[in-house]
Amino acid sequence: MASVWLTGLALVLAGPVPALLARARWTRAVPRAAIVLWQAVAVAAVLAAVGSALAAPEALLRVLTHPQDRTGVPLVIAVGVAALLASLIVVRLLGVLVLLAVRTRVRRARHRDMVDLLARAEQNLAVGSLRSGTVLRVLDGAVPFAYCVPGRVGREGRVVVTGATLDTLCPDELSAVIAHEQAHLAARHDLVREGFTALHQAFPVVVRSREARDAVALLLEMLADDAGRRTHGDTAMAGALDAFASSGASVDANDEVLMRRDRIRAHVRGGRALAVGTYLAAVALVVVPTVTIVIPWLGEALPVVGVR
Amino acid sequence: MSLGTLARVALGELERAVMAQLWSADAPLTVRDVHDRLERELAYTTVMTVLGRLAKKGLVRQERDGKAYRYAAAASREQMAAEVMIDALGDVGEDRTAALVAFVDRVGPAEAEALRRALDTPAGTPPPTPPRSPES
Ligand SMILES: [Zn+2]
Numbered sequence: 001m002a003s004v005w006l007t008g009l010a011l012v013l014a015g016p017v018p019a020l021l022a023r024a025r026w027t028r029a030v031p032r033a034a035i036v037l038w039q040a041v042a043v044a045a046v047l048a049a050v051g052s053a054l055a056a057p058e059a060l061l062r063v064l065t066h067p068q069d070r071t072g073v074p075l076v077i078a079v080g081v082a083a084l085l086a087s088l089i090v091v092r093l094l095g096v097l098v099l100l101a102v103r104t105r106v107r108r109a110r111h112r113d114m115v116d117l118l119a120r121a122e123q124n125l126a127v128g129s130l131r132s133g134t135v136l137r138v139l140d141g142a143v144p145f146a147y148c149v150p151g152r153v154g155r156e157g158r159v160v161v162t163g164a165t166l167d168t169l170c171p172d173e174l175s176a177v178i179a180h181e182q183a184h185l186a187a188r189h190d191l192v193r194e195g196f197t198a199l200h201q202a203f204p205v206v207v208r209s210r211e212a213r214d215a216v217a218l219l220l221e222m223l224a225d226d227a228g229r230r231t232h233g234d235t236a237m238a239g240a241l242d243a244f245a246s247s248g249a250s251v252d253a254n255d256e257v258l259m260r261r262d263r264i265r266a267h268v269r270g271g272r273a274l275a276v277g278t279y280l281a282a283v284a285l286v287v288v289p290t291v292t293i294v295i296p297w298l299g300e301a302l303p304v305v306g307v308r
Numbered sequence: 309m310s311l312g313t314l315a316r317v318a319l320g321e322l323e324r325a326v327m328a329q330l331w332s333a334d335a336p337l338t339v340r341d342v343h344d345r346l347e348r349e350l351a352y353t354t355v356m357t358v359l360g361r362l363a364k365k366g367l368v369r370q371e372r373d374g375k376a377y378r379y380a381a382a383a384s385r386e387q388m389a390a391e392v393m394i395d396a397l398g399d400v401g402e403d404r405t406a407a408l409v410a411f412v413d414r415v416g417p418a419e420a421e422a423l424r425r426a427l428d429t430p431a432g433t434p435p436p437t438p439p440r441s442p443e444s
Contacts, residue, residue, distance in 0.1 A: 107395070113365045114392050116320055117327050118385070140389065147396055160396070 002297030003055035006048045009289055013045035018208035022215040028263055029270030031222040033278035035192060038216050040282035042199055044289060046093065051294055053085035058301050096202040100194060108149050112158055115139065115149065120163065134159055134182055144168045144244055148181040150190045157185040168243050172236035176228035180237070183227030189220045218256060225260055238264040319358070322350075326358050327367070331385045336371060336378035 018041060021027065027034035057078040119137040134148075134157055141162030151157040159181040161174075169177065184190070196216050200209035228237040241261040245254045329345045330337060337345070343355045359379050362368035367388075369380045383391065 110366070111392065111395055113367060114388050117324055117367065118389055118392060119324075139392065141393070145396075 002293050002300075003052055003059035005293045006052035006055055006289075009293070010045055010048035010052055013041055013048060013285075014203075015208060017041055018212050018215075022208070022211040026270070026274065027215075027219060028222060029268050030275045030278055031219040031226065033270075033275040033282075035216055035219050035223065037278050037282045037285075038212060038219070039192070039195070040285040042196070042212065044285045046089070046199075047286070048289060050086045050089050051289075051297075053089060054082045055297060055301070056085070057081040093198065093202045097195075097198040100198050100201065104194065105152075109152070111149050112151070115158055115160055134185055136161070136178065138163060138166065141165075146177050146181060146244075148184050150185055150188070159185070169240055170236075172232055173240035173243065176232040176236040177240045179231045180224040180228040180240075183224040184220070187223075189224065192220060193217055218259075221256070221260060222263065225264060229264060234264050234267070319361075322354070322358050323362060326355065327362065327381065330368065330379060330381040333380075336369075336373070336380040338373075338376045338378055340376075342379065 021034075021038065021041065027037075061074055061078040115137045118139055120140065137158050137160045139160060139162050142164050144162055144165040144167075146159070146161040146165055149158045149160065159178055161177070165177070166174065193213070193216065196209070196213040200213045203209055225237055225241070228240075238261050241257050241264070245257040245261060325346060326342055329342050333341075333345075339352065339356045339359060342359065343350065343352050346355065359368060359370075363370045363379070367382055369382050371378050371380070381388075
């Protein structure tokens, strides 16, 4: 029975749940809690998939054989198949994660090196008020945009803005943008994104991993926006987003920026109750299946294999 | 500012100065050439160290010329700037790496594509190091 429940749970967590959560609007009011909920969905989905892979052969064995036959060769085969299925999922995910981590770090190191060489030295000093631990780099560029590149562990990340950004934004707006980027770096938002990117690369078709990745990316932007709002005010953060959106030529990427601007202007900020409820849902997603399905199953399955 | 940070800042500034010399030169330079062009009080070995670091990072090409090594920028300043832009702007869609990190403003794939076409390089590969093309 556990096998059926776990398979069902894995399918629901991989399909309809991410689809609904990606379309939900209330998440914008509580980005931090919503990101935790997304992470819980991902963890629960992977655990359920691994669990169902482990439980399925044993369930088959139980259906196909008499209790006294569940020893010897059939049992060894069942355990072997279970271990193989489960490790396929785990190894695939871990393999993708490691490869992604290595490639990403190589790419970032090269990007940091190039940005350091290309930066306009004289303007780096002009923009003050940087928290220690980050380095601002100003690049030549006619399009205003800003981003950040995490540093190696223990080293400074880079906040990169184009010259056009300095020309376009007023000082308050620029400070808000820098606070936004520093929030990304300080809270290691890159690791959150990396996790969901790995999940998508490991299981691109089966699950709604792309929706998950993109929804989390947008929530991380909103979370960083909130950091800029806290330190420099709603007007400055919304103004900066407005300037970015109106200068860019492309439409689809700008939709997101405009959505973030309007969210700030509408003063969307979630209540405590919504945040607490979301956190509770996240905890429940991981704990409830474990307590109700996995532990009873272990109680039945382990004695069969001879473990007590 | 700690001593270590100070040393790193100075080193970064030195790398920029050395790179500027390589970018402005018509032909590959020896360590001595770079040292003389820098016109400041620097030990020869310091310049050699900086060039070695840049070569290790893949930003400078090292070629043997008789007894001496000659150094050239692996890409022109314009090409490197374009590579940075493509790397940053192309940070959307299906990539083999995770994001550099999120953007306040993201320029869409169309722009990144246009940039790539302007550079005439296949997607995803860094621009090669062809003869200088000021228009890119
Ligand atoms: Zn951002």
